[in-house]
Amino acid sequence: MDEINLVEMAKAKPSDKGPYDQNAHDETARIMQICNACRYCEGFCAVFPAMTQSREFDVADTAYLANLCHHCGACYYACQYAPPHEFGVNVPAVLAERRAETYADYAWPRPLGQLFARNGLVVSMAIVAGLAITLGLMLAMIAPHLFWGVHLGEGAFYQVMPHNVMAGIPLVITAFTLLAMGIGASRFWRDVGAGWPGWQGLTEAISAAGSLKYLGGDNAGDGPGCPVGDDRNSHNRRHAHHLTFYGFMLCFAATSTGTIYHYVFGWQAPYGYFSLPVILGTVGGVMLCWGTAWLWQLKRAMAEEMKSLRHLGMDYAFIWLLFWVSATGLALLALRETGLMGLMLAIHLALVYVLFLVLPYSKFVHSLYRSIALILYSVKR
């Protein structure tokens, strides 16, 4: 245990480059050592009770704590050691940095972890490439008059793109995505030392994740929410994330029911406006659009000093990709009986393919690591 001079370390940070340009693990360990001697924030969330179980913080500890953090910011406004205090404690910002570090560290294949570094650019380029490839593919496969034609009734979509291609591409992508995320998650699980939490522990972890208990403002789960922009609390982030997450799940359910319709019952899309897949997809799509736009606005409103500026690109990229996937899905629904159906379908499918392709290298992975951290928290309690 080398002596750590906290004050010198805090002073040594070049302020013009932002405080966390160095390895975020070191800064996290420095800050956690201060927090562990204070503990005033123990009532806010899971991070601080979890912190008290260590006296020193190794790489696995900081990875675990960073992924337990929901970035609510209550501790920042509570902190007597926050800047301009010379200890320079900024827990939300440093844990956001450390979180992004773990996303890159646990990416598979390993070199693709670099995609997190300039995630906004990567996702934008993937969208452009996805659009070009999908459009090119469709125009190569079918005649232009079909692409711009009006198609009605069962199998209309497959007039502009054969079903095998439409379903085959995501099958390949999804297989890869599941493999990549599975490997990343299992490595994270092993490194932080997660284990079977028991049924009750598992229920607690799932309920904490599903209800966003730790965005509630205290670790009992019935607080006034979390601060956005200043020290006033609200449940806005929780609600915006609920719209996003449950909207996403409804869209997933829509796709799943569509698949069952197709393969089990032999019913071909497009389905009627009041069919189950379309209702699920419409409600889910509206929720996703609303939720992601709201999350974006809340993220913008968050106090600058609390954000991890280097990784905002990743947050925004994922939020906007989700938004446009759902917006184009809704547009496709609206335009499916017009000559624009082919174009809308191409755009929507391209965005869906890109979404699933970049999933392991996007903010989406927070759901895996956060869930594992919550399970570990249940185990350790």
Added chain:
Amino acid sequence: MYTKNGNTEDILWDVLVIGAGNAGLCAAITAAEAGCSVLVLEAAPPDMRGGNTRHTRNLRATHDAPTDVLTESYSVAEYFDDLMRVTKGVTNQELATMTLEKSAELTRWLGTRGVRFQPALSGTLNLGRTNAFFLGGGRTMLNSLCRHAINCGVQFLYQTPVQEMQLEDGFCEGVLLEDGRRLRAKKTIATSGGFEANLDWLSEGWGEAAQNFLIRGTPYNKGVVLKSLLARGVKSIGDVDQCHAVAIDARAPQFDGGIASRIDAVPFSVVLNKNGERFYDEGEDFWPKRYAIWGRLVAGQPDQIAYAIVDAHGLTRFMPSVFTPIKDDTIAGLAGQLGLDPAKMQATIAGFNKACPEGPIDQQILDGKKTAGLSPNKTNWAAPIASPPFYGFPLRPGITFTYMGVEVNARAQMLMEDGRPAANLYAAGEIMAGNILGQGYLAGIGMTIGSVFGRIAGEEAARALNRGLK
């Protein structure tokens, strides 16, 4: 009525509050809720506002039955006994009793004004019965009270230190700011804290030793308001050397180190002075009951420095500290790193180890495992310092706040030297805590005094202006 852009100098405020800590905010809110126009002056910028309230965590409150934030019960009589024990009777019993009685209302009063408490915890330093803990600590509490105050129409001026209190025969005619502006109010409430950040003033009580003190509290409490009041005939109370003084890590910053600079090693250590000698019973009582005497003990040692020494077993028995302890595989090596005489330190530790009783210690109880034949003996938790590596924590006196202040009556009015109440001056918080805390300290009572007297001051100021009468 009072716009944000209005020139604060041109306004004759109903109530002027000096200091935006717990006491000041309680006073400001109470006066504003009664319909007064209120201006709060704060010396610090917004991020550092609130004096020592930023560093607090709880308040001590009497209660007859368990509440949502306090366990069991804590009677006024028991509270009073605790106070008498720590102050050794140096207290104004009338004011003390009133404060303890009124502490019963505090968690509810603060709660309805946005302050949130942690659910009653059993175990935390055994304080869950007597002390209600702010969720997120004192700074979160301040944020909530400031929000509420703003909603009540209270105005704030930050970074506006006071230079002089303009008194004429016990009547405050104005307050001169450092920036040259002069503010006027019908009633002025001083909640500006003690003078712990003024080392020269501390030297009046402590001599040269004060130059080696670390100030754990806010750097903004320089005692300007207090000094100005005392110089103009307000009666002082308390001794200049009385303060909340704990032993903190010598490597802590000169100011504002707060809670994290504390060292909890003492009961499981031997504490040596710079000559390598022990000087006090480290195991006298549970740490929460003893931590507040160790600042004075270290202040009494040569060069105001001491070293708590533990071994590998001892290190895990207390909360981790913010600064990594100094570590060595041998006692002589550790002595070298700490700058102590290795032979002397080895002899002291060896003598201590020989005097320790057999068998393991039990830190959950006063286990009576005491040394034999030492002067002084360690009367509980005496275990040999024998398992390497060995760790040393350098200790210095850490001053949180001073007790000498202005004398007040039960209406929070300042008293003049002739015993009459000042015409329009009130005090609350650390600036008058010495009325109740003549010496010693009881965890959480500083905040209780601040809230109780803040409310009284705000209420009395409003009443004197015929406000808030229903």
